[in-house]
Amino acid sequence: MATPPAPSPASDLEATTGIPLADRPVALYRPVVATVLVVEDDEDAAEVMGHALRKAGYRVFTAPNGRAALSLLLGGGVDLVVTDLRMPEMDGVSLVAVMRSYLRFKSMPVIVFTAFAEDRGGEELRRMGVREVFRKADAELAELVRAVGRHLAPPTPTESPN
Numbered sequence: 001m002a003t004p005p006a007p008s009p010a011s012d013l014e015a016t017t018g019i020p021l022a023d024r025p026v027a028l029y030r031p032v033v034a035t036v037l038v039v040e041d042d043e044d045a046a047e048v049m050g051h052a053l054r055k056a057g058y059r060v061f062t063a064p065n066g067r068a069a070l071s072l073l074l075g076g077g078v079d080l081v082v083t084d085l086r087m088p089e090m091d092g093v094s095l096v097a098v099m100r101s102y103l104r105f106k107s108m109p110v111i112v113f114t115a116f117a118e119d120r121g122g123e124e125l126r127r128m129g130v131r132e133v134f135r136k137a138d139a140e141l142a143e144l145v146r147a148v149g150r151h152l153a154p155p156t157p158t159e160s161p162n
Helices: 010-018 043-055 066-075 090-101 120-126 141-152
Strands: 035-039 059-063 082-084 108-112 128-135
Touching: 035 043, 035 066, 043 059, 043 141, 059 066, 066 082, 066 090, 082 090, 082 141, 090 108, 108 141, 120 128, 128 141
Parallel strands: 035 059, 035 082, 082 108, 108 128
Antiparallel strands: none
16 A cells, blocks of 8 residues: 655645645745845835845835934844935935944945945945945846845855865
């Protein structure tokens, strides 16, 4: 007598909930990769960036300026910051400077996505630890999403010289 095949985890989940996996929203079983904080004073731009990053699987918080971003950062759970430069209350450069004054944020990846990249030389931003600078007029959202993925990717193991 042949034994029946073992149920798959998917069929166990379907049996438990009564909802076929094909009918479930993707968010219920797609793991969250990491959390990105988008700091942008233009609500429409923040929404568009947030949507693109969520679609790529990231959890996204938004803040309208550097001061609000610091409050979210201090709450914990952010893995990478995408920031504009020109914003009210606290601009992106000041945000990065304050972030770097905290030990826990010294190596956090920061990407600048701004219409005003010429305001600050890329070299100055890189000295502050900014990983990449994109001008909004020249960049596509897909480039931003790829950059986020590059800077959140786990480091590749290096071979031992032994």
